[in-house]
Amino acid sequence: MKSDSKLLSAPYTVWMTVFIVLPMLLVGYFAFTDRSGSFTMENILSVGQYSNVFLRSIWLGAVATVVSLGLGYPLAYIVSKMNARRQNVMVMLVMLPMWMNFLLRTYAWMTLLEDNGLINSMLAAVGLPRVHMINTAGAVVLGMVYNYIPYMILPLYSVLTKIDRSVIEAAQDLGASSREVFLKVVVPLSMPGVISGVTMVFVPAVSTFIISKMLGGGGNLLIGDLIDMQFLGSAYNPNLGSAVSLVLMVIILICMGIMNQFDDGEAAGGGGMLI
């Protein structure tokens, strides 16, 4: 039996080794070597000069995460209280944009936000002044929220629907008003969902490059763009790109570690991870 199950996992083990572990080691190797292949700390140290890019990425990622949480939580909560059929419809609607190609979705926002885009044309038509929206940090955050909010809603929804109805009734029975039930029972019990939602929005938002490229213009360079430039762009320097990736990975690991500290405090509540 045991050898059988080992055999079954062999393809993925091989896949993982070749396409995940090996590339990671390569990234590590590139980060600590120069073009000639000899060991150097220069790449890692020069990441420091891009600290503004790192800070901007983390800041915009954090803002997008908070906005997603603020918008997603009420929605997930309301959906979780609907009857089963409506719940299915709502979950479908949340997932629907994800079926459309990511690039196309973001490109659509470009045409909406442009100075001569749809929104500004409509504003002009009703006699309102045009608003400059494209190529701002706000546009980047909007793009992030729009693209990643389903990853916030779904884990929240799955945790909220799993909360035992009788636990809520018990709280009411013990004298909790609906506000107190929400704050003292629903919110703490949904923390695993919050944690996984935050992780699933924050991580891709921090490392995105398409969104900032399309909606942020040149002035809102993010880590993703930086890495993109080192490998595919004009400033071809895979060693520096690897170093930036490595630092980003460490930062994300630290963030997740901090988040999981919160999660440990909550004993149970049902798994929040949807994937």
Added chain:
Amino acid sequence: MTNPLISLIVISLRLHLKKAVLLEVSAAIKAAFGFFATVLFRLSAGGGFPVVFVVTEDKTLRIKGQQEKTYHPLREANRKNRAGLCVNNIDTQLISAHPCAAAKEMHQLKNTIISLKDITVSYDGEQILGGFNLEIHDGEFVTLLGPSGCGKTTVLRTIAGFIRPDAGDVFFYDKKITSLPPHRREVNTIFQKYALFPHLNVYNNIAFGMRLKGRSEKEIKETVHRMLAMVNLTGYAHRGIGQLSGGQQQRVAIARALANEPKVLLLDEPLGALDLKLRKDMQSELKKIQQQTGITFVFVTHDQEEALSMSDTVVVMDGGVIQQIGTPTDIYNEPRNAFVADFIGESNILDGIMQEDYSVRFAGHTFRCLDSGFGKGTPVDVVIRPEDIKVVEPDATLIAGDVTAVTFKGVHYEIIVDVSGFKWMIQSTEGRRVGDRIGLVLTPDDIHVMPKSEYSGMYGDYSTFSDEMDEDRNASMERKALEEADAPEEKDTAEAADAMREANDPKEGGADEI
């Protein structure tokens, strides 16, 4: 309008000021307000005049009107206060030595604490309760007993406030609470699956209700520890809920509800998920707690044995309708119809015809009985409990039959006898062999006559006994599996075994008499 009102205010103020020193001021004010409201309602309802108020010697206030009624504002306040004290001083040792006097007195007063009037509840167009009426008295242990789907849990949830009835009203004392949300009702519930907060430890679970009420942390700490002592969980305060066994979780749920000092405790099949031994243990523990605190318990169960052994009053329900209300002995000895007779204990139910008062004909013979008032020639249902039947030699009596099945039950044998097609169940301490021919003796005391009802004919003899035996066997196997699953609970099981021995004792005594 002003004159009687002013005199009323003066009188009641005088009454209250004298006692106010002794009473908690808030209790007095509350009583006064309730009192005013009642009198004002009376005034407006009765057209008002002339209304005469008389202060009687015992300082109660009498209103002379269309209907004379005595109000006891002071006693009301006093009683409330005493009840509060009683709940505050729960101490296992102390109170078991000196049973709470207030609890006894409250029971004697028999004030109605909860009343349901013409409650109608429907789910998805299906009517669960239709015009349901029930009065529950202060300090009473009431059990709602019935098969699943009979509406007993709906009644409980209506009292708790989770169900808003389509029609009818719920009263708490004289106060209409039909539309009061659950969190503002002075009742607490123990849920079937305990419903403890998984994100809080034992201490914070029990403190939950008190924190909402804004009690001081010192007071909360003291109460939590008192409650833990009461449910035998001292030292468990900082355990997580997931670290507790089913029985322990159940006891935390009890402590959590009682820490709120409810006037009424609602229990929704709280012992259903426990294995047999633990259940017996919890039964006696719950009964003890109820006697100590004097809190009104409304207990929902489908287990007739549980209902009989714990309750002051049993409410037998089926199809959303109360079949019978009475003490456990009443319910068992004087079932009102075939449903109650069948649901509570084992019974042989035969078709009979009343010959005259104290004489009923069934199974081809006429017997003397203790029932009268049915009218000559009325068809009736006759109930004979299996343990009441005496077994003799076949030619020494009127009824004789062949033994078709014998089951050893520990305390007694269950013998199925075929008497010209009707299969009787007899419980006897003497075993018989299948195929034996035996005679059955019935004395007038053994025969209980009931009027015919919609249930007549549904529960007859024990010809389907083999099916029931299968069910029995399945149930005991399930129980065994449960016990094995609950293996880590050795200490509890040992305790429970003691409790079970105790619980079985009276039964053995009863069996000896047969």
